[in-house]
Amino acid sequence: MGTKEVKPQLTKGLWKPEEDLILKKYVETHGEGNWAAVSHKSGLTRGAKSCRLRWKNYLRPNIKRGSMSEDEKDLIIRLHKLLGNRWSLIAGRLPGRTDNEVKNYWNTHLNKRRPRGEKTNIDPNNKKYNPLPSYEPIHKENEENSTNGKGEGLTKNEDGGSTVSYPWIEDIKSYFCDIKSPPLAIDTSPFLFEDELLMPIIDNNVLFEAFGSSGDQSLEGMMPFQQ
DNA sequence: AATGGAGGCAACCGCACAGCG
DNA sequence: ACGCTGTGCGGTTGCCTCCAT
Known part of the structure; x- marks a missing residue:
């Protein structure tokens, strides 16, 4: 391959406390959104998506951490039965919980029977999502x-x-x-x-x-x- | 005490979609 | 209508921790 990318190398992996602090301060000052700008102007060497994810799943106010309550578990199970793997919708019904957290919880605690790596609604041939059930009358x-x-x-x-x-x-x-x-x-x-x-x-x-x-x-x- | 496997979770990747020029 | 950019979503991966041996 030869030519190296000119772009500054983006940091990957776990976020350091100081990075969290920078991101938190930046978002508190400039508001949520425009993650590309956050990535460029905050001084972080993180990509836009990484910043967005970190904020959404960890730094955002009112994030609830810790183990799921019985009611939350129950609701996840029922909503999953109704909605399938639409984690953001399910998480939207669990105050303080993120889609990533709900998804992880489902995969580790509630879906143990599925072997690691087994696809769910991904079509292995074209790698696209299989159509969800039609809810149109x-x-x-x-x-x-x-x-x-x-x-x-x-x-x-x-x-x-x-x-x-x-x-x-x-x-x-x-x-x-x-x-x-x-x-x-x-x-x-x-x-x-x-x-x-x-x-x-x-x-x-x-x-x-x-x-x-x-x-x-x-x-x-x-x-x-x-x- | 050392080590290997399993579990849990944070983060990345690729795709889809919406908005805009 | 089309391409570009930003954002959101779901699946997957990799690393860390815990626990059994």
Whole structure:
């Protein structure tokens, strides 16, 4: 290869306390964001991504460290069941926890059965993420008595004609079936509709589909969207 | 006391996506 | 419409610590 890079060598590996201090002071002075500028102007020899990661996962205020509580564990398990490996979404429901921490916790404590290095939703051939399950309703025009064989997951539109199929109905159903039984306090915050992802997933139609028109009394109080 | 393996965690890497000119 | 840049995300890796032998 011959020619060496002219760029100053970037530091890698563990952060030193003095580096933390520099980064913390810089962000406190100039604000979060524009990590390229942080990298250039702070005096650190760290890349932008490294600075961002360090701030986000370690230096940011209100980071909660230490072992997970039972409630947190429970919530991680349930949210993972619902959302899969969308760690940032899951972490967003755990105040003070980062996506990296949740991911690490899952991989080390909750997912022990998977051999180290085994891929999850990565396609080994093209190294791209496999598509996540579609949460878009499927509209079927003029399909009479459309069911999946069990009468689940399909709803007639109010205006007649088409039917709407919710391919994710079983996910939601199993999720709520699960949380009916445990005595642990149920954190309903995941369903406060702040996450764009959950917005289209959980609404009254979903619950109607999952639990039927008779209503399930045991679910009352767990449905923050019901007025 | 020495050592080797396993577990845990911080950080890196590559990819995707959004915003902007 | 397209390319560039910055940011975010998820998978993976490497190092440190702990513990059993």
